[in-house]
Amino acid sequence: EVQLVESGGGLIQPGGSLRLSCAASGFTVSSNYVSWVRQAPGKGLEWVSDIYPGGGTYYADSVKGRFAISRDTSKNILYLQMNSLRAEDTAVYFCARGRYQRLSEASPVYYMDVWGKGTTVTVSS
Amino acid sequence: SYELTQPPSVSVSPGQTARITCSGDALPKQYAHWYQQKPGQAPVLVIYKDTERPSGIPERFSGSSSGTTVTLTISGVPAEDEADYYCQSADSSGDLVFGGGTKLTVL
Numbered sequence: 001e002v003q004l005v006e007s008g009g010g011l012i013q014p015g016g017s018l019r020l021s022c023a024a025s026g027f028t029v030s031s032n033y034v035s036w037v038r039q040a041p042g043k044g045l046e047w048v049s050d051i052y053p054g055g056g057t058y059y060a061d062s063v064k065g066r067f068a069i070s071r072d073t074s075k076n077i078l079y080l081q082m083n084s085l086r087a088e089d090t091a092v093y094f095c096a097r098g099r100y101q102r103l104s105e106a107s108p109v110y111y112m113d114v115w116g117k118g119t120t121v122t123v124s125s
Numbered sequence: 126s127y128e129l130t131q132p133p134s135v136s137v138s139p140g141q142t143a144r145i146t147c148s149g150d151a152l153p154k155q156y157a158h159w160y161q162q163k164p165g166q167a168p169v170l171v172i173y174k175d176t177e178r179p180s181g182i183p184e185r186f187s188g189s190s191s192g193t194t195v196t197l198t199i200s201g202v203p204a205e206d207e208a209d210y211y212c213q214s215a216d217s218s219g220d221l222v223f224g225g226g227t228k229l230t231v232l
Contacts, residue, residue, distance in 0.1 A: 035221070037168075045160070045168065045211050047221035058219055094167055109174060110215045111158035115167040 002026035002114045004095050009119030016085050020119055022078040022095035030073040033098030035112055036080050038091035038121075046091070049080065050098060050110075063089075085123045092118040127151050129212050129224035136230045143199040145227045147212030150193055155214045157195040159188060162226075163208045171210075172197060199229075207231040 008020040022034070036048040049069040050058045057069050068081040078095055096112035103109060129149040137143040147157055156175050160168035170179050172188035175195055185200045199206055212224040 037223075044209075044226040045162075045213075045223040047223065050219075050221070060220065096168075099173070107154055107156075108215045108217070108219045109156050110219065110221060111156075111170060111173045111213065112160075112168075113170050113173070113179060115169070117167050 002097065004097065004114060004116035006093060006095055006116045006119040009093065009121045011122045011124065012085055013125050014086060014123055016123075017081070017083045018085065018121060020080040020082065020093055020095075020121070022080075022116060024076050024078065024097075027097065028073075029071045029076050029078050033100045033110070034071070034078050035096050035098050036069065036078075037094045037096060037112070037115075038089075039094070039118075040088070040091045043091075048093070051078070052100070082121070085121075087123050090121060090123045092120050094118045127216055127222060129157075129214060129222055131210075131212060131224040131227045133225070134228045134230065136232055137202050138232050139204055140201055143202050143206075143229055145197045145199075145210050145229065146194050147196070147224050148194045149214065149222075149224075151216065152190065152193050152195055152214065155216070157188075157190070157212050157214045159186075159197045160211045160213065161206075161208045162211065168211065202229075202231055204231045 003025045005023045035050045051069045066084045070079045095116045097114040101109040159172040162168040171186045175190040176188045
């Protein structure tokens with residue numbers, strides 16, 4: 001069974017750092033597309049970051065330069081290192097397996113077919 | 126990046142048909158996907174590539190596309206389908222974008 005389990009969330013002061021983990025089972029993180037998506041309290045879904053099988057990483061403008069996505073192939077775990085945290089980063093963070101096709105230069109197809117239950121990050125003093 | 130626009134809410138009586146729209150200028154060129162999210166739970170993919178239904182998703186869920194608008198249709202809505210629904214797409218650089226979400230109320 002394909003499964004994702006996030007951990008590492010908690011209460012952190014503004015300006016602090018936190019590393020989220022996402023343990024995958026039933027598929028290999030290193031050969032798949034994997035994403036982080038977050039949801040602020042009472043708000044909608046917001047894409048945060050992707051990592052591609054070749055190692056390419058992509059970030060939303062709101063986190064670029066502060067967050068870093070990575071993976072440990074030996075442990076089959078995805079990470080999200082979050083630095084310089086702000087109150088607006090408060091959210092439930094989900095990891096999800098991505099499905100990708102590049103139909104043409106202008107038409108990438110990317111959707112997420114398996115999601116974890118999420119881990120909560122609260123940035124507050 | 127670009128924006129996807131959804132109505133904040135849609136209401137339907139049990140057994141009726143619910144239609145949730147998602148509009149975006151790039152949708153004629155980009156596929157859209159739909160997720161269902163119930164309170165306190167993770168999103169679940171219900172439609173991908175405008176019209177495709179993942180295995181395990183009931184046949185009452187269907188998708189369509191016309192110009193700058195994609196539509197999620199739920200036929201014969203049961204009370205259990207009350208949830209938030211999000212559309213999602215990707216821009217030409219691969220950045221992902223979600224619509225603001227639509228709360229489906231089954232009265």
